[in-house]
Every structure is written in structure tokens, then in C-alpha cells.
Amino acid sequence: MRAWLVESPRPVAEDPLVRSELPTPVPGPGEVRLRVLACGVCHTDVHVAEGDLPLRAGPVVPGHQIVGEVEARGPGVSRPRPGEVVGVTWLGGTCGVCDHCDEGRENLCADATFTGWDRHGGYAEWAVARADVTASLPSGLPPREAAPLLCAGVIGYRSVRLTGLRPGQRLGLVGFGASAHLVLQMARHWGCEVTVFTRGEHHRRQALALGAVRAEGIEDGDPAECHAIVTFAPAGELVPASLRHLRRGGTLAINAVHLTDIPSFPYERIFGERAVRSVSHVTRADAREFLELAAVASIRAEVRTYAFEHANEALRDVKAAAIAGQAVLEVAG
Ligand SMILES: [Zn+2]
Numbered sequence: 001m002r003a004w005l006v007e008s009p010r011p012v013a014e015d016p017l018v019r020s021e022l023p024t025p026v027p028g029p030g031e032v033r034l035r036v037l038a039c040g041v042c043h044t045d046v047h048v049a050e051g052d053l054p055l056r057a058g059p060v061v062p063g064h065q066i067v068g069e070v071e072a073r074g075p076g077v078s079r080p081r082p083g084e085v086v087g088v089t090w091l092g093g094t095c096g097v098c099d100h101c102d103e104g105r106e107n108l109c110a111d112a113t114f115t116g117w118d119r120h121g122g123y124a125e126w127a128v129a130r131a132d133v134t135a136s137l138p139s140g141l142p143p144r145e146a147a148p149l150l151c152a153g154v155i156g157y158r159s160v161r162l163t164g165l166r167p168g169q170r171l172g173l174v175g176f177g178a179s180a181h182l183v184l185q186m187a188r189h190w191g192c193e194v195t196v197f198t199r200g201e202h203h204r205r206q207a208l209a210l211g212a213v214r215a216e217g218i219e220d221g222d223p224a225e226c227h228a229i230v231t232f233a234p235a236g237e238l239v240p241a242s243l244r245h246l247r248r249g250g251t252l253a254i255n256a257v258h259l260t261d262i263p264s265f266p267y268e269r270i271f272g273e274r275a276v277r278s279v280s281h282v283t284r285a286d287a288r289e290f291l292e293l294a295a296v297a298s299i300r301a302e303v304r305t306y307a308f309e310h311a312n313e314a315l316r317d318v319k320a321a322a323i324a325g326q327a328v329l330e331v332a333g
């Protein structure tokens, strides 16, 4: 099968994805083989391709927002059924028996595996996934529009949930890429007032068009007195800068799997029981809850599609934050 592999990580400007021919994968016990229809291109894929997240199991096919049709099942699989179109997220599998798994925080499982990092992902014609981590998709969505919900949407949902944001409160979003533009729609559905902090002029216009009350630079304007803030860019200096806009008792959630160092800042910025917390991966419950919400709230992803051949170009555009919304690789169909 045609596949893109990361063999030796290097900057996206140097085309780190290598076109390869791999054997069509065979699903083992508890696994399904999917014919990949579309796969979202996430900033995490940039981190894998460039080596910020070092390869853990040798060369890997990246991609963890997979929409695919179930084509074959390994022993012991009763669901999903052949022909069903399902999604696969970043969470590739968990041990199922440790304390974290037991407490419903399987995202923290020390033995968790991740799609497109520990296991081959969706930048290929076929992908094998554990059947128990596949997600049902809202009906009627074309694959290219469903793909962005699977990481950008699900991790955005988890990030907001970890801040404790309640309906009607004020939310700040720092950076306005694929995840933030889905979170903005979710927060508007809850009647929240959303301020977006971003440098890009086209991102500001898009945020205002989607219902943000303010869209400006993080250093501009008066403090926004947000009850909750989520940062999306992998830049540590945004953490102290964002705290200026967080009201007392509020929570700042850092939605990043990799972040540059956070510069030191005066204690006053978190005094007043402000909390700063990271967001690590996702759970199956996050995926289920968000995908249901996306259907109810009609959350729609802005998408730019790339032909399969143009995977390296997609990675470059994602790194440069050159697109408003989500990059998606069209694989089949
Ligand atoms: Zn992702």
C-alpha cells in the first residue's frame, strides 16, 4: 500500500515524510483494518516529523484523525461492523487495568499507545486500529469534515472541560488554529463570551465571524477577565502573557503535547487561586461526548484538503499556521 513514513525526523522544510510501499496490514486479535478515506493533519504530526516527539517504535506512518471504512476484522471483534465508517483518535490503546484506566483517566495510562506515533496512523491507504478505540461518527458528515473533529475537536473539548468553564462564562482562546475554531463554536453553543488572542489578521476576522466578542493580540487591550483560558500554540511565553487575562479563581489549560520552556513570571500572576494545568491526550469518553455535542451543536470544521501526494506540503502549512481551520489529507474516495 502507499504510505508516508517518518524514518529520520527533520524540519518540515526538508520533507521529512518519505513515500513508501508497505505491505497491506493484517488486523490481529481485537483489531480492525480500515480503508482510510481521510486523515486530519495535526500540529502533533509536525512534532513527530521534526523529532520534538522522538520516534518510539521505529519508522512510523503519522496521522491520528483517521476516518476509515471497516474492511476486515481480526479475531474476537464484533463491533464495529464491516462497511461501517468510523474514526480513530490519538489514543491508540490503553492497558485497561491500571489505576488511571480504572478511574476513567485512561489518557494518563503509563502504557497508553498513540496513533501515528507508537502505531502506524492514517497517512496510508490502510490502517489497523484496536476496535475498542474506534469512535462512531455523526451521520451525514463527509469524511474530510469528520476528520478534524477527532483530534482538534476532541482535545479542545477536553481542554475546556478541564478548565471547569460553565455556560455563560467568559472564555479566552490563545491562538486560533484548527482546535480553537471548533472550541469557539462549542463555547458559543453554551452561551459563553469568547475572546480570541491571535496575531493573524485573517484569524481575527474568522474568529469574529464565528461569534467571538473580541479578537486581538495578547498584549493589546485591557485584561479580558476570563473565567477560563485555553492556549493552543506550542509557545511557552504565551503562558505568563495569557495569565494577564485570567480572573481570580480561573483556570488556564495548556493544550499542547509539546511546549517550549515557560519563562519565569511574578507570583502575582497566579496568586488569587488561579490554576495552570496541562492537557494530556484524550479519553474515549472525551471522543464520544464531543462527537455527540458536535452533532447537536452543528459544529463544523473549516477544512483545507490536500491530495495524498501533498502530505509534506500540508505539514509545512500546519507548522506555518498558514490555514484558517484544519488541513485534511484526502486518501480515498
Ligand atoms: Zn492531534
Ligand SMILES: [Zn+2]
Residues within 6 Å of the ligand: 094, 095, 096, 097, 098, 099, 100, 101, 106, 109, 110, 111, 112
Ligand atoms: Zn492503564
